[in-house]
Amino acid sequence: MKKLVVKVTEVEALSPLVKRFRFEDPKGAALPVFSGGAHITVEMPEGETIRRNSYSLISDPYDGSAYEIAVRREDMGRGGSRYMHTRVQVGDEITISAPANLFQLDLRARKHILIAGGIGITPFLSQLRQLDMEQKPFELHYAARSRAEAAGLKLLPEAAHIHVHISEEGARMDLGAILDGQPLGTHVYTCGPDGLIKAVADQAARLGWPKTAVHSEAFIAPPPGEPFEVVVRSSGQTITVKADQSLLEALEAAKVEIDYSCRGGACGRCQTHVTACDGRIEHNDHWLSEDERAEQKTIMPCMSRFKGARLELDL
Amino acid sequence: MTMQFNDETFRGDYTFHNSPEAIRRFPFPFDRDSYAYSVNIEQHPGGPAGSPFEFAFDVDEHYVAEMNDRAITLADDPMRCQSLPHMELAGWDLLELIMVSKARDYPELFSLSRDGTSWHWINKPLGIEQRFTFLDATTLPCGPLEYITRQAQGDFALLHEREGNLWLDAGMITSQADWSLDFDVGMNFFEWHAPVPKARKMGVFDKALKFLLAVTQEQSYRRLNWTMTVNPRLDTSPENYHKWGPEKRTITPENVGAKQFLRVELQTFWRLPRSNALAFPIRCYLCSLEDLASQPKWARRLHRVLRDIDPDLAEYKGFAVNQEMIVKYLAQFDDGAETSPGIFPD
Ligand code: HEM
Numbered sequence: 001m002k003k004l005v006v007k008v009t010e011v012e013a014l015s016p017l018v019k020r021f022r023f024e025d026p027k028g029a030a031l032p033v034f035s036g037g038a039h040i041t042v043e044m045p046e047g048e049t050i051r052r053n054s055y056s057l058i059s060d061p062y063d064g065s066a067y068e069i070a071v072r073r074e075d076m077g078r079g080g081s082r083y084m085h086t087r088v089q090v091g092d093e094i095t096i097s098a099p100a101n102l103f104q105l106d107l108r109a110r111k112h113i114l115i116a117g118g119i120g121i122t123p124f125l126s127q128l129r130q131l132d133m134e135q136k137p138f139e140l141h142y143a144a145r146s147r148a149e150a151a152g153l154k155l156l157p158e159a160a161h162i163h164v165h166i167s168e169e170g171a172r173m174d175l176g177a178i179l180d181g182q183p184l185g186t187h188v189y190t191c192g193p194d195g196l197i198k199a200v201a202d203q204a205a206r207l208g209w210p211k212t213a214v215h216s217e218a219f220i221a222p223p224p225g226e227p228f229e230v231v232v233r234s235s236g237q238t239i240t241v242k243a244d245q246s247l248l249e250a251l252e253a254a255k256v257e258i259d260y261s262c263r264g265g266a267c268g269r270c271q272t273h274v275t276a277c278d279g280r281i282e283h284n285d286h287w288l289s290e291d292e293r294a295e296q297k298t299i300m301p302c303m304s305r306f307k308g309a310r311l312e313l314d315l
Numbered sequence: 316m317t318m319q320f321n322d323e324t325f326r327g328d329y330t331f332h333n334s335p336e337a338i339r340r341f342p343f344p345f346d347r348d349s350y351a352y353s354v355n356i357e358q359h360p361g362g363p364a365g366s367p368f369e370f371a372f373d374v375d376e377h378y379v380a381e382m383n384d385r386a387i388t389l390a391d392d393p394m395r396c397q398s399l400p401h402m403e404l405a406g407w408d409l410l411e412l413i414m415v416s417k418a419r420d421y422p423e424l425f426s427l428s429r430d431g432t433s434w435h436w437i438n439k440p441l442g443i444e445q446r447f448t449f450l451d452a453t454t455l456p457c458g459p460l461e462y463i464t465r466q467a468q469g470d471f472a473l474l475h476e477r478e479g480n481l482w483l484d485a486g487m488i489t490s491q492a493d494w495s496l497d498f499d500v501g502m503n504f505f506e507w508h509a510p511v512p513k514a515r516k517m518g519v520f521d522k523a524l525k526f527l528l529a530v531t532q533e534q535s536y537r538r539l540n541w542t543m544t545v546n547p548r549l550d551t552s553p554e555n556y557h558k559w560g561p562e563k564r565t566i567t568p569e570n571v572g573a574k575q576f577l578r579v580e581l582q583t584f585w586r587l588p589r590s591n592a593l594a595f596p597i598r599c600y601l602c603s604l605e606d607l608a609s610q611p612k613w614a615r616r617l618h619r620v621l622r623d624i625d626p627d628l629a630e631y632k633g634f635a636v637n638q639e640m641i642v643k644y645l646a647q648f649d650d651g652a653e654t655s656p657g658i659f660p661d
């Protein structure tokens with residue numbers, strides 16, 4: 001994957017937990033333009049290891065002068081967001097990947113309904129601009145607990161088709177009302193907690209929407225867990241995966257070559273064959289089917305962990 | 316050095332010809348003495364200076380003649396260029412990619428000046444000058460896909476990604492090896508590949524699709540595919556089979572060296588930025604057996620590959636009827652010596 005070195009030119013607190021970062025080319029050259037819903041992977045070097053987290057781009061996709069992301073601080077996570085919040089300053093140079101998109105708009109749609117929960121607003125911020133430029137009809141629904149927590153408010157334009165639902169103020173999002181009566185050929189996109197994604201999918205199914213018109217992106221970083229050991233088949237090397245590390249990060253730290261793109265269990269790129277498994281793989285990805293999970297013959301190292309006596313990977 | 320463009324035809328009197336330099340830079344597709352389907356993919360652009368791999372979009376001595384041939388095919392059959400409505404943005408992405416690449420790689424032939432969305436394009440070999448507004452199709456004489464691919468050698472497929480698959484939703488296809496855009500448009504990766512023998516069972520297409528879906532912008536790839544064509548004809552389409560199919564029967568032991576061509580497709584894969592569509596340019600190169608035999612390594616190797624090829628592949632690629640004559644002709648150049656690894660001539 002192509003990497004870019006960029007300079008941090010702005011850091012702004014959008015809410016107590018969310019910061020916005022702006023990146024520009026150090027020499028002022030244009031960055032590659034991108035499509036609404038795309039993300040970048042940010043490298044965070046800490047001593048020997050490089051942590052990498054993926055974040056949705058929130059800036060204008062057709063504007064190559066800068067990229068912007070919004071990062072929510074997750075104190076229970078592996079430390080990536082903490083690093084962004086406490087270590088990254090204006091003037092720093094950091095390494096990112098070129099944009100990739102696992103949550104693109106389906107431009108065949110007659111109308112687009114975007115439903116965001118909390119920090120799940122981020123991919124929609126670039127999509128909104130693309131939809132505006134393409135002059136496509138859309139509605140955005142943004143649900144948050146409180147106005148103080150709704151970091152997206154500062155980034156959203158005021159417009160009749162942008163609806164904010166603050167549950168603390170009693171304005172809960174009514175999915176039935178949103179989805180019912182939409183014109184044929186409408187597509188719905190959801191980003192947020194798993195519960196919201198499921199609720200939208202269920203509601204759409206009840207209303208008879210075709211599955212292909214229902215899109216979602218679960219916004220997750222690899223969960224921390226118990227430390228475990230893994231054996232690399234080609235070299236016989238045993239590697240320890242620490243509690244706050246993903247299996248992918250541990251393999252990278254040990255200089256084992258492995259491919260990746262999303263680092264969030266969605267793209268399939270890191271899929272690895274398991275050659276021995278005495279224990280249970282904790283599958284946390286969105287890629288493998290139920291059957292593949294049950295077989296325990298393949299694992300997605302960017303998200304998944306292991307509990308047991310021995311795990312050997314075909315690497 | 317300024318490039319000389321051949322005055323030549325790809326139909327009728329078939330005056331197409333390769334200069335000695337064009338023969339030496341021909342993308343010979345075999346890196347060993349045998350052939351089987353595989354996911355033969357590497358990074359693109361990149362390769363020896365002067366090779367067809369050096370630049371994003373190779374421009375060679377056949378440029379002007381190929382563009383004339385495309386115009387003839389399109390005048391007969393406008394359905395060779397189709398774009399479903401949601402693919403217009405991908406057409407703009409492709410136009411930008413080609414214009415930017417050509418102006419950068421061949422500054423003596425092409426130039427592009429951009430001031431915001433006001434663009435000014437000059438194509439010297441074809442004598443075209445165009446001022447237009449980027450992303451505004453009313454400022455071009457036709458859609459962006461058709462506009463730019465009337466000025467770029469090779470066929471172009473634009474794929475829309477959805478449901479974990481790729482859909483052939485737009486293209487400019489006038490130099491194809493016996494398949495039809497009008498038939499395949501709207502199909503997915505497995506549907507349009509259905510006629511290919513053996514490959515699906517070998518798992519080639521599952522792996523290839525997975526690879527393509529993971530292609531990201533700023534990182535493109537290529538692969539070579541090949542077939543055999545009688546006479547240097549670009550438009551070997553099913554629509555016009557009645558025109559070129561019977562020509563297969565005109566091969567004799569005397570003319571096989573001059574009339575039988577190895578047809579190589581340099582296929583590249585690009586993730587487009589604004590549309591997130593995948594562009595799949597298919598550039599066709601032709602070389603007669605007689606010209607290939609000027610490189611002893613190629614003649615030896617081609618003899619062995621075509622002699623030993625799986626009969627199903629010879630049938631699918633359409634040269635089984637002439638295989639014996641081709642192999643006999645090539646045998647005279649094969650002294651049994653070892654061939655060096657890789658595709659380039661010695
Ligand atoms: C998205 C990009 C691609 C497009 C649009 C495409 C399109 C096609 C089409 C239209 C055919 C002719 C099928 C027929 O007989 O009707 C074909 C053949 C074939 N394709 Fe693809 N293809 C793509 C990518 C690939 C890739 C990545 C591979 C990698 C293995 C591949 C392997 C093949 C093979 C082996 C054949 C048979 C060719 C022969 O033997 O002459 N294709 N492709």
Ligand code: FES
Pocket residue numbers: 259260261262263264265266267268269270271285287300301302303
């Ligand atoms: S890197 Fe995308 S699924 Fe693991």
